[in-house]
Amino acid sequence: MKELYFSSTLMWGASPWEIFDLASCSGMDGIEIWHQQADSFGWDPEEIGGMARSSGLNLLVHGKSWDLNFASLNEGIRRASLAELKGSLLFAARCGAQETTLHPPRYTLSGMREQAVTAGRNGLAELLDEADRLEIDLSLEVMEKIPRELVTTPEEFEIFAGGLLPRLNCTLDLAHCQNEAEFWDYLSRLPQISKLHISNKRDKKLHTPLDDGDFDMARMLPRLRNLDLPLVIEGWDGEDQFHIINRNLTLLQTVGGTVHA
Secondary structure, eight states: OOOEEEEGGGGTTSOHHHHHHHHHHTTOSEEEEEHHHHHHHTOOHHHHHHHHHHHTOEEEEEOOOTTOOTTOSSHHHHHHHHHHHHHHHHHHHHHTOSEEEEOOOBOSSGGGHHHHHHHHHHHHHHHHHHHHHHTOEEEEEOOOSOTTBSOSSHHHHHHHHGGGGGGOEEEEEGGGSSSHHHHHHHHHHSSSEEEEEEOEEETTEEEEOTTSSSSOHHHHHHHHHTSSSOEEEOOOOOSTTOHHHHHHHHHHHHTTOSOOO
């Protein structure tokens, strides 16, 4: 049974101390810090790293993703996106995080997919070089099947990575899969999976609470916990009572997890 994390976005308006305190008190092994959240609220990476060490928690970082596209037809957007993502890698290194997760880019026009793959792969090479320089692992996430996404299947992941594949980890997100069968299939075929993102989904609404959606998480969670992969509970909650993370922790306790709500 590997480590269990939750995403900092489940406590969007909380202070870092509140997030680390809940993670520690609930028996989590670590936190996935979203760099956009840290940047939006002015969190200091060295302070985040110090909190993690004093709390005995591991750190992962989710790179910035909103509004970015490093395969854009627009060169300015490509360069700005790469600069922001390199900033996420630096933030992770300064925190002492083990790995940074990045979203793959998208293509701008339907007739220019191959051009976008080439531009995106060139950008990925830059990002991997920066990750190597900073001595941090980089993991690319497989996305949901919506228009213009470049990486939504194992085949697309390998095509996009190309010759960079040996240097790259993969993050599989349960809520990005259309059904449970697809999730287990992708789990068996994706290369170098470093962790799983878990949340539920209700039709096209993604990242709902674990107990609210199309997946029978009470049945799936024991099997997921027995995999030799870290699990990161994802979602977003901007309410100051943070009901969603507490709801998720209650389900984990109910199905026999090691955490307590």
